[in-house]
Amino acid sequence: MKDMNRLASSISRRQALAGIGVAAVGVVASPSIIRAQSADVIRFGHLTPRTGFLGPLGEFAVQAVDLAVEEVNAAGGIMGRKLEILKEDSVNPQTASTKAERMVERDKVACLLGEISSASCLTIAQVAQRTKTLFVNTGGNSDALRGANCNRYMFHIESQNSMYVKTCGRSLMAQGLVKGKKWFSLTADYAFGHDLLKVAKRFMEANGGQFAADKLVPTDATDFSALLLEIRAAKPDLVISNLAGNQITNFLKQYAEFGLDFPVAGFGFDTALAWAAGKGNFGGTWPVVWHHLIDTPATKAFVAAFTKKYGKPPENQAWGDYNIVKIMAQSMNELKSTDTAKLIEHWEKGAKFDVMKTRPGYFRASDHQFMHEMYTIQALPASEIKNQWDIFKSSGPVPGPSEDLEVIATTKEEAECKMT
Amino acid sequence: MLTLFIQQILNGLLDGVYYLLIAIGLSLIFSLGGIVNLAHGAFYAIGAYLTVVLGPHIGFGGALVVSPVLVAILGIIFERGLFQRFYRADPILSLLLTFGLAMVAEQTLRMIFGAPPLSYSIPSWLRGQIFLGDFIYSKYRAMLLLVAALCVVGLWFLLQKTAFGRVVRAGVQNPDMVGALGISLKPYMMSVAALGIGLAGLAGVLLAPIYSIHPAMGQEIITPAFVVVVIGGLGSFWGVVVAALLVGLVKGTTIALGYPQWSITVIYFMMLLVLLFRPRGLFGERIQRFE
Numbered sequence: 064m065k066d067m068n069r070l071a072s073s074i075s076r077r078q079a080l081a082g083i084g085v086a087a088v089g090v091v092a093s094p095s096i097i098r099a100q101s102a103d104v105i106r107f108g109h110l111t112p113r114t115g116f117l118g119p120l121g122e123f124a125v126q127a128v129d130l131a132v133e134e135v136n137a138a139g140g141i142m143g144r145k146l147e148i149l150k151e152d153s154v155n156p157q158t159a160s161t162k163a164e165r166m167v168e169r170d171k172v173a174c175l176l177g178e179i180s181s182a183s184c185l186t187i188a189q190v191a192q193r194t195k196t197l198f199v200n201t202g203g204n205s206d207a208l209r210g211a212n213c214n215r216y217m218f219h220i221e222s223q224n225s226m227y228v229k230t231c232g233r234s235l236m237a238q239g240l241v242k243g244k245k246w247f248s249l250t251a252d253y254a255f256g257h258d259l260l261k262v263a264k265r266f267m268e269a270n271g272g273q274f275a276a277d278k279l280v281p282t283d284a285t286d287f288s289a290l291l292l293e294i295r296a297a298k299p300d301l302v303i304s305n306l307a308g309n310q311i312t313n314f315l316k317q318y319a320e321f322g323l324d325f326p327v328a329g330f331g332f333d334t335a336l337a338w339a340a341g342k343g344n345f346g347g348t349w350p351v352v353w354h355h356l357i358d359t360p361a362t363k364a365f366v367a368a369f370t371k372k373y374g375k376p377p378e379n380q381a382w383g384d385y386n387i388v389k390i391m392a393q394s395m396n397e398l399k400s401t402d403t404a405k406l407i408e409h410w411e412k413g414a415k416f417d418v419m420k421t422r423p424g425y426f427r428a429s430d431h432q433f434m435h436e437m438y439t440i441q442a443l444p445a446s447e448i449k450n451q452w453d454i455f456k457s458s459g460p461v462p463g464p465s466e467d468l469e470v471i472a473t474t475k476e477e478a479e480c481k482m483t
Numbered sequence: 484m485l486t487l488f489i490q491q492i493l494n495g496l497l498d499g500v501y502y503l504l505i506a507i508g509l510s511l512i513f514s515l516g517g518i519v520n521l522a523h524g525a526f527y528a529i530g531a532y533l534t535v536v537l538g539p540h541i542g543f544g545g546a547l548v549v550s551p552v553l554v555a556i557l558g559i560i561f562e563r564g565l566f567q568r569f570y571r572a573d574p575i576l577s578l579l580l581t582f583g584l585a586m587v588a589e590q591t592l593r594m595i596f597g598a599p600p601l602s603y604s605i606p607s608w609l610r611g612q613i614f615l616g617d618f619i620y621s622k623y624r625a626m627l628l629l630v631a632a633l634c635v636v637g638l639w640f641l642l643q644k645t646a647f648g649r650v651v652r653a654g655v656q657n658p659d660m661v662g663a664l665g666i667s668l669k670p671y672m673m674s675v676a677a678l679g680i681g682l683a684g685l686a687g688v689l690l691a692p693i694y695s696i697h698p699a700m701g702q703e704i705i706t707p708a709f710v711v712v713v714i715g716g717l718g719s720f721w722g723v724v725v726a727a728l729l730v731g732l733v734k735g736t737t738i739a740l741g742y743p744q745w746s747i748t749v750i751y752f753m754m755l756l757v758l759l760f761r762p763r764g765l766f767g768e769r770i771q772r773f774e
Contacts, residue, residue: 113598119697122598252744279744285694285703286501288494288624289738289746295619296487312600312695320605320621320693322612339695341602378599451602 105141105401106149107391108166109384110159110187111177111202113152116282116308120179120333120380124201125150126373127381128176131388134368141395148388153183160186167194173401174199176387179380181205181255184217191216192483197403199391201383204331205258209430210478216403218410218431220383220390220418222352224255224262225478226437228330229471230461231350232266234439235328238348240301242271247299247325249290249314251307252279255331259305263330265477275299280310287317295323304329304347308336315340315347334378337440342454346442353382353419354440356457361419376452386418421460427469430480434468436460486617488739495735496728497624500631503727504686505708506715507638508679514655514718515668515675516570521581522561523708524701525588526680530554530687531696532592535603543606547630547688554684555677562676570672585701592698600697609692627689634682639720651675655718707747710754716764726765729753 109128111121128148135146149170153159159178166172167190175191178184179202191198192214200208200219209223235241246267250256260277267274275297278290294302302325306314311329315336318327327347334354337345355366355376365385369377377385391406394414398405410431415423424435440455448454462470505527512520533550534543541549561584569577611622642648653661654668661668686704694700707730715726730750737746757764 114699116699118699119599281744281747283703284743284747286498288498288621289491289735290743292487292490292494292619293738309600309695309697313693316604316693316695320610320623321619322621335599339600339602339697341604343604344602375597 103144104147105144105395106147106170106172107388108163108170108172108175109148109150109177110153110162110166110175110183111150111384112154112179112183114154116310117179119308119335119339120202120378121152123335123378123381124177124179124384127369127377127385128388130369130372131385135388135392141392141401142399146388146392153178153180153187156180156182156186159183160190163187163190163198164194167196172196173395174391174403174406176391177201177384178203181208181258182253184208185212188212188214188217195403197406199387201387202380205255206262206473206478207258209432209473210480213430213480213482215407215482218426218433220387220433222435222437223432223473223478224259224330225473226432226471227332227350228259228262228266230437231328231330231348231439232270233461233471234348234350234458235301236270238326240326240328241267243273244300245273245275245298246301246303247275247294247297248277248303248305249287250277250279250305251310252281253307255307256280256305259330263303263305272301280306282307282310284310285313287314288321291317291321291323294325295321299325301325302327305331307331308333309339311336312339316344319344319346332440333380334440335380337442337455338378338452342448342451343445345454348439348441350437350439351379352435352437353379354438354455354457356453356455357420357438359419359421361417365419382419386416390416390418421464422468424468427472429475430473430478432472434472436462436468437471490618491735491739492732493618493735494620495731495733495738497628497731498734499711499727499729499731500628501686501690502704502708502711502730503724504631504634504682504689505704506711506723506727507635507720508682509708510712510715510717510719510723511675511679512566513712515651516566516672517574518566518569518577519574519581520566520679521578521705522584522588522701523581523680523683524703524705525585526554526558526683526701527687527690527704528592528698528701529557529588530684531603531691531694531700532596532601532687533684534688534691535601535696538603543609543692547685550688551681551685554687555681558677558680558684559673561680562673566676567669567672585705589698589701596698598698600695603691603696605692623692630685630689634685635724638678638682642720647671647674707750710750712764713754714757714764716767719764719766722764722766729765 111124112118113121132146132148140146151162163175174197176199178200181203184200184203187198198217200221202221204224206224250260329349332349366376394406395401410426411428413425415425418424418435420436424433427434439458443454443456509523512518530550534546537546605623609623609626613620613622651671711726711730715722733749734746737749
């Protein structure tokens with residue numbers, strides 16, 4: 064005891080502080096605590112970027128998942144068992160696959176959900192295929208995931224790049240901004256941006272647009288002034304953004320700052336970025352999978368529940384994560400099974416699901432892409448803006464009510480999936 | 484075409500100034516205390532968030548004055564509470580400390596304000612563009628430039644022309660001798676930390692209306708700012724200024740030549756060259772303690 068006292072007094076305050084610091088970091092950084100296995104619980108694994116340039120969107124995904132799980136459990140869970148969700152920051156493609164593997168092998172999750180980064184989707188899909196676990200992508204847009212890299216165990220509730228481009232493209236054609244018009248684009252310099260540029264070029268060329276120039280922008284670039292000068296000198300008829308994450312907010316703020324008035328449109332977007340750009344800075348035409356102003360009862364109920372819980376409306380990333388938890392629970396309850404093969408068969412047969420839009424959606428068997436309505440949004444004039452959230456107006460659903468949902472998706476010629 | 488090229492180069496020079504306010508503080512704190520402050524970017528982020536919080540109440544003009552002062556006070560608290568314990572310690576320790584602080588600060592911002600970026604716009608009285616013939620520049624950036632230039636000149640005056648500056652410069656070269664002469668460096672260290680960190684806060688206020696405001700914004704700016712300090716040379720006031728302009732110039736030229744995708748890489752390449760051929764930096768002074 065005496066020795067202990069001497070030991071304690073010999074530790075300097077600095078060492079003690081350092082110790083506390085290390086301990087605190089340890090607690091914060093430690094991954095999810097291992098939970099005891101029990102028969103009356105069904106577990107889903109959720110992975111999405113919580114930090115880095117996609118982190119802002121990941122937060123909405125996580126909040127949406129929590130809300131969905133609460134609602135599923137309040138409605139009786141899955142086959143009378145409680146639904147539990149394991150959530151992790153996927154960080155990067157390597158970490159994503161390590162964590163996915165741990166969720167499957169150690170935590171015995173029934174399925175994997177989530178993601179925003181297309182690169183991480185790819186590595187998780189490999190784990191899914193190897194372990195024969197279902198993975199549903201809720202935020203990776205790259206066409207290649209549904210084409211060359213498709214696999215039997217990966218489904219996509221998030222739309223593919225082609226769906227975004229064709230949705231926004233229709234609106235641009237209606238505004239007379241495609242045929243014979245000169246377009247100038249800015250592209251995020253990584254896999255997603257390159258894939259999107261390819262799809263954008265295909266669409267614009269097929270519809271008579273004239274390509275003026277494309278500038279690749281590093282993902283960590285914050286200043287767009289030099290590119291704005293280039294745009295000003297090129298005098299295009301249309302400026303296209305194939306940018307991602309915070310890049311879009313920076314671009315919109317500075318585009319307004321430099322007072323350029325060429326029409327702007329983008330082929331990839333998230334509502335949170337419009338909110339961050341804010342009134343007066345947000346402008347242009349952009350495609351989204353969903354937004355909080357859609358006039359359907361299910362959307363209104365979801366927005367009300369989300370706003371009540373988190374004090375702000377959900378953005379489009381919340382849509383995919385919320386709905387896939389609901390779809391998964393509904394399917395398991397209907398099939399009275401969590402069996403992967405049965406779920407795949409059920410979905411491939413074209414089971415329909417309500418996803419808070421005017422028409423139900425379904426997974427297309429050929430590439431596992433979810434077929435559903437999309438929208439384009441445009442900035443509201445400043446005089447009509449009443450609050451910080453409702454700063455845009457929406458098109459009606461795309462495709463229109465009389466059209467096949469598949470008209471905006473990739474055709475066989477554009478991207479072929481050989482299911483393995 | 485030539486006009487555009489010239490404009491790009493001028494724009495590049497101005498671009499470099501944004502890093503300057505961060506880099507000067509970094510360089511000062513390192514020169515005097517030997518602390519490589521990896522948390523410097525966090526103070527920049529705090530400055531930006533304070534603008535969003537205070538702006539609606541006291542206006543942008545008010546925030547421009549109040550936010551940097553609050554950040555500077557925070558700087559004093561950290562200097563007294565933490566940094567001063569590491570002035571004579573192995574630099575690795577302060578590196579670890581400030582690295583940890585940067586992470587804690589980022590997470591704290593995320594916990595308070597959420598991960599999604601916040602919006603803040605240029606105040607209406609600073610909106611608009613300046614046209615000179617074929618040249619265009621944003622009115623807001625012209626103001627930003629003016630404020631930054633005033634800060635640099637003011638700081639130079641303080642360090643070179645006042646009694647305060649003489650002690651600080653002596654402290655950089657030989658702290659023991661300063662002590663032997665009966666001058667306590669403590670209040671000077673504190674003032675320098677407050678100044679350097681306050682400038683980072685000011686940069687946060689100035690860039691909030693044009694950049695995206697998110698918890699990790701500090702990380703975004705700290706790396707290029709370090710590059711500027713390394714290229715310019717530690718301890719050299721004008722070295723940092725010249726390096727900031729040089730970095731901007733090279734970036735601007737790269738974009739003007741049609742390679743925007745290389746505009747970030749090229750500044751790291753510059754740093755590599757400087758480290759290979761002139762590790763002291765372009766204008767770095769010989770500081771006895773660090774030789």
